[in-house]
Amino acid sequence: MKLHIYGVSKSYHHGSVRALDGIEFELTPGVYGLLGPNGAGKSTLLNILTGNLRPDTGMVTYNGEDIEKLGDRYRDRLGYMPQQQQLYDDFTGTRFLWYVAAMKGLSRKRAKESISRLLDIVNLREAAHKKLSAYSGGMKQRILIAQALLNDPDVLILDEPTAGLDPKERINIRNFIAAVAMNKIVLLATHVVSDIEFIAKEVILLKQGKIVMRGEPAELLKTMEGRVYEVKITGYEDVEKLRQTYRISNISNDSRGIWVRLVSDAPPAGYLYESARPNLEDLYLDQFG
Numbered sequence: 001m002k003l004h005i006y007g008v009s010k011s012y013h014h015g016s017v018r019a020l021d022g023i024e025f026e027l028t029p030g031v032y033g034l035l036g037p038n039g040a041g042k043s044t045l046l047n048i049l050t051g052n053l054r055p056d057t058g059m060v061t062y063n064g065e066d067i068e069k070l071g072d073r074y075r076d077r078l079g080y081m082p083q084q085q086q087l088y089d090d091f092t093g094t095r096f097l098w099y100v101a102a103m104k105g106l107s108r109k110r111a112k113e114s115i116s117r118l119l120d121i122v123n124l125r126e127a128a129h130k131k132l133s134a135y136s137g138g139m140k141q142r143i144l145i146a147q148a149l150l151n152d153p154d155v156l157i158l159d160e161p162t163a164g165l166d167p168k169e170r171i172n173i174r175n176f177i178a179a180v181a182m183n184k185i186v187l188l189a190t191h192v193v194s195d196i197e198f199i200a201k202e203v204i205l206l207k208q209g210k211i212v213m214r215g216e217p218a219e220l221l222k223t224m225e226g227r228v229y230e231v232k233i234t235g236y237e238d239v240e241k242l243r244q245t246y247r248i249s250n251i252s253n254d255s256r257g258i259w260v261r262l263v264s265d266a267p268p269a270g271y272l273y274e275s276a277r278p279n280l281e282d283l284y285l286d287q288f289g
Contacts (some may be wrong), residue, residue: 033196138169
């Protein structure tokens with residue numbers, strides 16, 4: 001099972017705004033994290049991968065066949081959770097899933113079996129007959145993931161699946177995504193770096209329509225070794241001084257004092273510091289900060 005993006009480019013406003021510029025990569029089963037700031041081209045890329053938008057140049061293939069030519073045969077194997085999807089507050093969870101199943105063209109028998117199975121998988125069985133207006137943020141995200149899985153897709157595309165969730169709900173959603181990704185291609189676009197640090201087999205960093213880095217998290221973090229420091233300061237006025245020269249990722253105040261975590265090519269002069277183990281947030285800051 002392969003989803004291949006070949007030299008995909010896309011521009012808007014008669015070519016004056018280039019959203020994607022020669023994007024090329026291949027996806028196989030597992031979780032891929034797509035990171036990038038606003039305006040990087042993530043939404044455009046997701047819309048092309050779901051067939052909602054055509055590229056100006058290049059193509060996307062699924063198992064070697066152009067997804068445009070595959071048409072419904074590709075959409076039958078696709079599950080998509082957009083960042084902002086209309087939820088009908090008066091619908092119950094079950095009614096919403098039946099509605100989406102009808103939109104996807106599932107038979108009544110298949111829809112019934114799929115809905116019953118997914119309500120258990122996303123742990124919404126007891127809330128199935130409650131109105132969506134009574135759902136918490138995490139429950140709404142889970143019902144949206146469930147609708148994306150109704151057709152048991154081979155390709156699952158998730159746009160900001162943990163947006164607005166509290167830490168506990170975010171962890172639950174993250175673990176759920178990791179579990180369902182065992183035999184699916186899962187592309188997860190997010191601003192929350194911690195969502196993918198431990199579940200993504202590869203991370204793709206997108207900036208101004210181009211892939212600037214791609215690889216396994218551990219391999220990408222090797223590029224940051226020796227470039228992350230925790231600096232002890234005497235007062236918060238030192239933060240502004242450091243900010244003028246360094247990229248700051250975190251400030252903490254504990255029993256050891258006030259410490260500033262920063263990314264730098266050289267140790268910060270004039271301060272007590274310790275080398276720190278880099279994480280994906282440090283990498284994100286280095287590339288997009």
